[in-house]
Amino acid sequence: MTGKPRVIYWFRTDLRLHDSPALKAALDLKPECLYPIWCWDPHYVYRARVGPNRWQYLCVEIPLEINKKKADFFPPGRLDCQSDLSKSITKLNSKSKLFVVREAPQTVLPKLFKAWNISHIVFEKDTDAYARERDEKIIESAKEAGVKVIVKTGRTLYDPDELVKANGGKPTMSITQVEHAAKKIGEVPRPIPAPESLPDPGDTTLDIPQDRPSQEPDINKIQRSGSETSYNKLAGPDSSFSVPTYSELGLKPATTSHRGGETLALAALDRIIANESYTATFSKPSTAPTAFSPPATTVLSPHHHFGSLSVRLLYWRATDTMEAYRKKGKQPSTIPTNLVGQLLFRDMYFGAQAALGYAFAQTVGNSHCRFVPWHLPSTISPSTGLTTGSYTISSTLHETWFQRWKHGRTGFPWIDALMRQLRLEGWIHHLGRHAVACFLTRGGCYIDWERGAAVFEEWLLDHEVACNSGNWQWLACVAFYAQFYRCYSPVAFPKKWDPAGAFVRNYVPELAAFPEKYIYEPWRAPVLDQKKAKCLVKGEGRDREGGYEGALWEEAGGMKVYPKPMFDFNERRGICIEGLKNAYHVGLYGDDDRVKNGSWREL
Ligand code: FAD
Numbered sequence: 001m002t003g004k005p006r007v008i009y010w011f012r013t014d015l016r017l018h019d020s021p022a023l024k025a026a027l028d029l030k031p032e033c034l035y036p037i038w039c040w041d042p043h044y045v046y047r048a049r050v051g052p053n054r055w056q057y058l059c060v061e062i063p064l065e066i067n068k069k070k071a072d073f074f075p076p077g078r079l080d081c082q083s084d085l086s087k088s089i090t091k092l093n094s095k096s097k098l099f100v101v102r103e104a105p106q107t108v109l110p111k112l113f114k115a116w117n118i119s120h121i122v123f124e125k126d127t128d129a130y131a132r133e134r135d136e137k138i139i140e141s142a143k144e145a146g147v148k149v150i151v152k153t154g155r156t157l158y159d160p161d162e163l164v165k166a167n168g169g170k171p172t173m174s175i176t177q178v179e180h181a182a183k184k185i186g187e188v189p190r191p192i193p194a195p196e197s198l199p200d201p202g203d204t205t206l207d208i209p210q211d212r213p214s215q216e217p218d219i220n221k222i223q224r225s226g227s228e229t230s231y232n233k234l235a236g237p238d239s240s241f242s243v244p245t246y247s248e249l250g251l252k253p254a255t256t257s258h259r260g261g262e263t264l265a266l267a268a269l270d271r272i273i274a275n276e277s278y279t280a281t282f283s284k285p286s287t288a289p290t291a292f293s294p295p296a297t298t299v300l301s302p303h304h305h306f307g308s309l310s311v312r313l314l315y316w317r318a319t320d321t322m323e324a325y326r327k328k329g330k331q332p333s334t335i336p337t338n339l340v341g342q343l344l345f346r347d348m349y350f351g352a353q354a355a356l357g358y359a360f361a362q363t364v365g366n367s368h369c370r371f372v373p374w375h376l377p378s379t380i381s382p383s384t385g386l387t388t389g390s391y392t393i394s395s396t397l398h399e400t401w402f403q404r405w406k407h408g409r410t411g412f413p414w415i416d417a418l419m420r421q422l423r424l425e426g427w428i429h430h431l432g433r434h435a436v437a438c439f440l441t442r443g444g445c446y447i448d449w450e451r452g453a454a455v456f457e458e459w460l461l462d463h464e465v466a467c468n469s470g471n472w473q474w475l476a477c478v479a480f481y482a483q484f485y486r487c488y489s490p491v492a493f494p495k496k497w498d499p500a501g502a503f504v505r506n507y508v509p510e511l512a513a514f515p516e517k518y519i520y521e522p523w524r525a526p527v528l529d530q531k532k533a534k535c536l537v538k539g540e541g542r543d544r545e546g547g548y549e550g551a552l553w554e555e556a557g558g559m560k561v562y563p564k565p566m567f568d569f570n571e572r573r574g575i576c577i578e579g580l581k582n583a584y585h586v587g588l589y590g591d592d593d594r595v596k597n598g599s600w601r602e603l
Pocket of ligand 1: 284297298299300301302304305339342343345346349428429430431433434437456460462463464465467468469471472475
């Protein structure tokens with residue numbers, strides 16, 4: 001013991017070494033030892049919905065055999081966030097790595113404080129509602145153990161709490177509010193370089209007493225056997241705190257071609273910035289949602305989510321590139337459509353969530369989310385509160401529409417291609433997200449945005465509670481945006497970008513040979529053309545078991561089947577607009593007598 005600090009650096013959504021104010025603060029302590037750890041948090045394992053693609057992006061080291069078998073998908077040497085970070089740490093200190101601890105931080109950190117004789121814990125600030133609660137608990141136990149806590153902002157351009165404060169204590173609900181608040185806070189700090197060396201980690205031996213009732217499995221005592229039964233022990237199956245593998249997690253194989261990790265993130269950023277005119281003139285509305293190889297936007301969002309790329313680094317490299325472009329006498333793009341504007345949108349949602357907490361991700365209790373009675377027939381007269389026509393929707397029909405939307409079987413090729421891309425790749429273009437979110441909610445199905453957000457939560461690589469909930473509210477016209485009469489057509493909109501339908505042909509292969517004329521409306525194709533294209537338009541998109549998850553039904557002779565559209569879009573659009581008009585008329589949740597006294601439910 002030297003009397004110098006013994007520090008735990010707790011990695012969470014900051015899986016990087018570059019531009020990390022929190023890591024810098026830990027190193028500035030000049031510690032005797034630094035334990036870089038990541039805690040396996042049951043909240044994300046059991047409570048949050050996480051599909052195999054996101055797991056892989058986070059942490060899985062692909063076993064060699066899988067690497068070889070799927071060489072096309074997983075070029076050897078590419079590693080995801082935790083593996084990559086761990087290797088980078090080891091490069092700076094051969095005794096160190098990312099120590100992955102398999103237990104909830106709330107229970108394991110107090111044990112580690114004691115076992116490793118820790119003096120400080122340092123981590124990046126997280127204003128997610130759950131993360132706040134968790135961190136408050138950790139701060140409390142650190143205090144009890146006499147451990148000092150250092151917390152630094154680095155996940156967003158501005159500290160979301162400061163943004164809210166500068167916005168008069170209110171959630172940030174527009175880019176203008178963000179810009180005004182940002183001016184009060186000051187310039188975004190320039191990024192910090194990655195450290196050139198790291199201290200030793202110190203002894204990692206653990207002798208943690210069994211403190212659970214005897215009938216419960218002993219998950220605290222490390223077994224050195226590496227046997228199958230020890231997989232959920234604190235230090236992992238090989239007792240070495242290693243990054244989990246597929247077999248340890250029992251995961252279904254991932255399908256995405258997008259890969260994670262700081263090394264890849266920095267290389268991707270270099271490639272983007274090297275294309276000066278792309279970076280300087282980037283303007284979101286003119287990027288094609290139908291471009292997929294390569295996509296038209298940066299696809300940096302999953303890196304921002306896991307913190308493998310600092311948002312401040314993107315901000316400053318884009319800003320400097322735009323400035324250099326301007327100095328050459330050329331005109332760069334501007335906020336809000338340029339890359340800086342995109343990052344401000346991200347901060348806007350973090351600011352809204354920081355102010356509203358858990359309620360931001362739902363309608364109930366969310367003071368800024370308009371109540372829409374999604375469960376009701378959507379043709380209710382604003383004046384009488386009675387349905388204007390005989391049109392009613394059973395909950396079974398709504399459920400069928402939801403399942404068909406989720407599994408890419410609506411019969412609208414544009415929507416189906418996007419939903420299949422989402423499931424396969426874990427990423428879709430922003431305007432593609434607009435299209436499917438509008439279609440599910442106020443521009444087609446009239447289904448609650450929270451159900452759509454839950455599907456995105458499971459399948460997106462970049463899933464971020466603040467951005468996902470906020471954008472869904474925007475698209476459903478329940479917050480941020482109110483022009484509900486502007487709906488995305490599943491036919492006219494994609495036709496503008498991709499008249500030949502290359503995107504649809506790629507993700508809905510049963511339509512690959514369909515004539516261009518009918519690619520967005522296959523139900524209009526004469527049967528002769530359908531037969532020539534080896535795909536009949538019929539049925540409801542069910543699999544052989546009658547569900548929607550298995551492979552689509554095929555006819556004999558290799559004839560494929562693609563479903564008929566699940567409704568008349570133009571008719572549904574009219575009905576949805578009527579429903580939204582009514583919801584806007586009656587005001588916010590809580591102000592509405594018909595909701596309070598339940599009379600709407602009788603309709
Ligand atoms: P680019 O256009 O290259 O933008 C650069 C960066 O800016 C992105 O990497 C991202 O970090 C940020 N950004 C851009 N647009 C937005 C935006 N509208 N909101 C917040 N940040 C933005 N984004 C998420 O990061 N996580 C989500 O869970 C998420 N869910 C969404 C759900 C819906 C219904 C919609 C319509 C949008 C959602 N978005 C979400 C926002 C946006 O679609 C993605 O951030 C963007 O498409 C990511 O692609 P990109 O990295 O190529 O973005």
